[in-house]
Amino acid sequence: MNAEAGETQGRQKAGTPVLQTGMKMLAAIDMLSKSEDGTTVSVFAERMGWARAAAHQYLQTAVAAGWAFQDESAIYHLSLHVAELATKVNPAKELRPVLLPVMQEAVAELGAPVSFAVMEQSSPVIVERVEPVRAKFIRRGYEARVSPRSSASGQVLLGFSDDVYRAVAREAEVLDDSVYERVRRQGYAIVHSEWLGDLITAVAVPIMKGGACVGALSVITEQGILPDDTLITTMQRAAKRINNDLAA
Secondary structure (H helix, E strand, O other), rough: OOOOHHOOOOOOOOEEEHHHHHHHHHHHHHHHHHHOOOOOOOHHHHHHOOOHHHHHHHHHHHHHHOOOOOOOOOOEEEOOHHHHOOOOOHHHHHHHHHHHHHHHOOOOOOOOOOOEEEEEOEEEEEEEEEEOOOOOOOOOOOOEEOOOOOEEEEEEEEHOHHHHHHHHHOOOOOOOOHHHHHHHOOEEEEEEEEOOOOEEEEEEEEEHHHHHEEEEEEEEEOOOOOOOHHHHHHHHHHHHHHHHHOOO
C-alpha cells in the first residue's frame, strides 16, 4: 500500500476518502483551543496519545501555517489568526436547519417571538428570529444587538463561556459572579424588565455544540401573559431538542 492510499484510509464521508493527516492536524488545532494557558510538546503528546516526535511535528506545522505560535517559554498557543477567522463565522447559518423547526414550534406554543443570539465582538447579536402570526405581545421595535448584562441572552452567553465573559469584562462592566453561577446552575436566565414602557419577561437557554455554548435561544413576552414556569419549561425543552440534534 502506498503512502497516499494509507493517508486516505479510515473515515469516509459520502464515499470520498478523508485525509488522515488533515484530520490529525485539525484535531491538533482543536486541542490547542482547549489549552487555555498554552501547552508544551510533552503535555500535548500525552493529551493526544501521540509520540512526542509526532506531536512536535504537528505543533511546528501549526506554527508554520500561522495557526499557532511559541512564546519565550516554548509554550504553544493558538494565534490571532484563529480569532480573525472566528469573527467571520455565523453559527446560525450552519445551525439554521436544526434551529428553525424547533423555534417555530416554540413560537406556536407560546405565541411570542423566539430568537437565537450569538456573540459578536463583545456584545450579543440576534442572528435568527421567528415571529408569531398572531402575537400575544408585539414589541414596538426590534434591536438586533442586545445588552450583555441586562438581557437574558447576554447572561446565558457570558455565564456559559469563560472566554466570552473575559472578553466582555475587559471592555465593560459585568454582573456579579453569583448571577452567572446561578444561570449555569439552573440552566437558564430569566429577566423581568421594562422596555419602551412595557413590562416584559425574557427567558434564554444555552445552545451547546461540542461542549461549548454557541448561542442563546430566547423568548420575550409581556409580563403576566404566561407563567414564568411555562416559558422556562418550553425553552428548556426546545434547547434540549436542538442540543441533541447537534450532538447527533
